[in-house]
Amino acid sequence: MKIGVSGASGQLGRAVVAELVRRGAGHGVVGISRTPERLQGQAEGRHGDFDAPQSLVRAYEGLDRVLLIPSVDLRPGVRGRQMKDAIDAANNAGVKHLFLVSAAGTRQAAPPEMREAYWTAEQQLIRTAPTWTILRMNYYAEAMAQEIQMSLGTGVLTGLGEERVAYVSRDDLAAAAAGALLSEGHAGAIYNVCGPAAVTGADRARMAAELTGKPVQFAVITEALLRGGLAQANLPPEIVEAMVEIKHSFVASAFDIVSGDAERLAGRKPRALRDVLAATLT
Template identity: 60%
Template sequence: MKIGISGASGKLGATIIAELSARTGHHQLVAISRSPEKLGKGMENRKGDYDQPDTLRDAYAGLDRLVLIPSADLRPGVRGAQLKTAIDVAVGAGVQHIFLLSAAGTREASTPAIGETYWTGEQHLIRVAPRWTILRMNYYSQSMIDEIMMSLVQGVLAGIGEDCVAYVSRNDVAAATAGAVAGEGHAGAIYNLTGPEALTGRDVAAIASDTLGKAIVFSSITEEQLRSGLSHAGLPDVVADAIVDIKKTFVEGHFDVLTHDVERLSGRAPAFFRDVLTATKS
């Protein structure tokens, strides 16, 4: 069986490839990226750019299964359109089973909401793919840890209300994805990849304070205050808008989802947020 991984030069894509390599010795892996020169050696590398459908036709040719990871482009409407194009090209190329990395809490959404990407991708995949599997990721532990590190100077971790998130390690997402792709019986399934516990903003601040040895508090601020702070930090409007939107979904409960799907698919228990933070500190 030939398995393609789109977005292979990114952190998640590279980790999925490493996990698949450890599980699928009798399968052939194809690493696909818009920057194939960044890919490692030892497997077939192909150029595939979501914005250049002609490259996708060649990249997806002959594949039995394909993993689609959304791009990092935060412009409203862009990623949803990219996914629709990639899915259409993959189906036209004869790919029989497509695995889409999506987001926890996905529901009907339109631009400029960041969730539009996942709603558009999921709905189109279900409509047109011969066989499909959707893997909805909770929010990365590593992304929250980046935010914690940037908050150390002021000692304040900001949110826009009471939130609850089942943070999941990128490594656990990769392992669960690899387990699904290399296994059988996952067609038509929607999985929620979460960590082992749901944490509030105050929980995260307490864990960070204890682990890092520096007092950090959680503070609830308004959307306007958050946007202003992001702007003063020099972040582009499109990035600031995305961060505010994500924080809103935290409060609305999109990521307050807790399952055993990571362990079910990967064969190992997901890492606790505290342990991921400790490992990052080390």
């Protein structure tokens, strides 16, 4: 069997390729990227650009299974179009089974909402792919660790309200994706790949304080204050909008999903947020 990873040069893509190669099992591994040279020594590299659908048709030819990892392009409507084109390209190339990395809590949405990309991709996949599997990821533990690091100077972690999030580490998501790609029985399945427990804002603050020895508290602020702080950090407008949407998603419980899917697919227990924070903050 020949397995492709589309978006293979990104952090998640590289982790999935490494996991597939490590597990071996005699399958061919193909990394598809705009910069396939970055995969040298890991797997066969093929050029494929989400903004050039014809390049994807060529890149997907001869592959039995393909994992589609969305790009990091946050311009409204772009990622949804990219994923739709990539799914069409895989179908045209004759890929038998498509796997999609989506997001927890995906529901109907339209631009400029960031989640629109996942809704558009899921619907196109379900409607057109001969066989499909969806991996809905929770929020990255590493992304939250980075946010906490940047907040230690003030001693305050902020949110827009009470929140519960089952943060998942990137490596655990990669292992779950590799496990699904290498095994059977996933046709038509929608998995929630998450950490072992939902964590509140107060929980995050307590963990950060215990691990760093510094006073840290969680505070609820207004959207206006959040936007002001992000703007003062000179972040691009699309990043500001993405962060505001994510914080609202936390309050709306979009990421308050705990399942055993990560462990079942990966064959190992996922890391807790505290473990990721310990590796980052200490």
